[in-house]
Amino acid sequence: MQLIQIKPNAPATTKTTTGNGAFDAYGRQMTYLRISLTDRCNFRCIYCMPAAGMVFQPREELLTDDELLRLVALFAQSGFTKFRLTGGEPTIRPHVEDLIRQMKQFPGVEEISMTTNGLLLPRMAAELKDAGLDRINVSIDTLDPLRFKFMTRGGRLDLVMAGIEEAERVGIGPIKLNTVVVRGQNEQEVIDMAALSIDRPWEIRFLEIMPMEGVGMVYDEGLVTTEETKARLEMHYGRLVPVDSNPSDPARLWQLPGARGTIGFISPVSEPFCQFCNRVRLTADGKLRLCLLRNDEIDFREEMRGGATDEDLLRRLRAGIWRKPWGHGLAEGDLNIGRGMSQIGG
Numbered sequence: 001m002q003l004i005q006i007k008p009n010a011p012a013t014t015k016t017t018t019g020n021g022a023f024d025a026y027g028r029q030m031t032y033l034r035i036s037l038t039d040r041c042n043f044r045c046i047y048c049m050p051a052a053g054m055v056f057q058p059r060e061e062l063l064t065d066d067e068l069l070r071l072v073a074l075f076a077q078s079g080f081t082k083f084r085l086t087g088g089e090p091t092i093r094p095h096v097e098d099l100i101r102q103m104k105q106f107p108g109v110e111e112i113s114m115t116t117n118g119l120l121l122p123r124m125a126a127e128l129k130d131a132g133l134d135r136i137n138v139s140i141d142t143l144d145p146l147r148f149k150f151m152t153r154g155g156r157l158d159l160v161m162a163g164i165e166e167a168e169r170v171g172i173g174p175i176k177l178n179t180v181v182v183r184g185q186n187e188q189e190v191i192d193m194a195a196l197s198i199d200r201p202w203e204i205r206f207l208e209i210m211p212m213e214g215v216g217m218v219y220d221e222g223l224v225t226t227e228e229t230k231a232r233l234e235m236h237y238g239r240l241v242p243v244d245s246n247p248s249d250p251a252r253l254w255q256l257p258g259a260r261g262t263i264g265f266i267s268p269v270s271e272p273f274c275q276f277c278n279r280v281r282l283t284a285d286g287k288l289r290l291c292l293l294r295n296d297e298i299d300f301r302e303e304m305r306g307g308a309t310d311e312d313l314l315r316r317l318r319a320g321i322w323r324k325p326w327g328h329g330l331a332e333g334d335l336n337i338g339r340g341m342s343q344i345g346g
């Protein structure tokens, strides 16, 4: 497949200083922080972790609650308004509800969302809602229990479905479901996944698999492009209806004819959305990751543990974001990832 290269905006020669915002050299303002709360997980999805030999970081290398909250407050001071909790599996971080409750108190924090595999939602959704969680994305690749068990290496589909229903019941919405489409696994099942949007106001999002560390073969053989998935859906349901989407949202939205919900396509490989990127990631061990698919990171944990002041950290934050790379460079064959998705916070 020929990958598309998107030319960068002309880099600025002087720093943009509009208010307190954090801008990169291409004029993009960063307003969205994705936070990996842990590198651990209760699933082992085939496209995310290797079957065996996954090495987790010692707990003392991960940010403590106090360190994490300090950084979130500083990001909020720097113009970040949206925060997404992810992982690894964010629901297994001890006291995640307390973290959400405290983050919500910081001036500037407008929205806290979570990406989860949903397994623990049947018992946690009400508490998460009560703590202030605004929105949720649940990852679910198939509606076939056996296939689900295979793709997650042991997961229970019935519990995840119950978790999604519970999240909806307690009012965490709108519900979005993430499906990574993998050839030879679930590429035919996109038909059933899309059907969930007919009667429910849910967004069913189909993601192209990305070439993360530790899952090389699955990527090499597994990529199914958005074009192929869309064609498959249109063969079955007829032409999809376009829906307006926010340019900084990686999903391009469509609808099945007459459906209540929507279909989203996330195409980092075939149609990169780097041009409108407004996000950076904080890894569980306290590194600011400037681009999901590049190994360029800024260490906040060691700065904090070395006694840095808030002013030092704010300076480091702004200087780091200024050097955010233009794009992920997949089209240039520029693979420099170094970590798995569960360690970065996908």
Ligand code: SAM
Binding pocket: 041, 047, 048, 086, 087, 088, 089, 090, 115, 116, 117, 137, 138, 139, 178, 179, 180, 207, 208, 209, 210, 211, 212, 215, 341, 342, 345, 346
């Ligand atoms: N454990 C949570 C979950 O699965 O939702 C949050 C962390 S997971 C790393 C975040 C998202 O990354 C999930 O939607 C997952 O499907 C997606 N993901 C993981 N590995 C991927 C890959 N190689 N390519 C594309 N998406 C991937």
Ligand code: SF4
Binding pocket: 041, 042, 043, 044, 045, 048, 049, 087, 088, 089, 117, 139, 341, 342
């Ligand atoms: Fe765990 Fe999420 Fe990775 Fe699956 S995709 S192994 S649930 S972190």
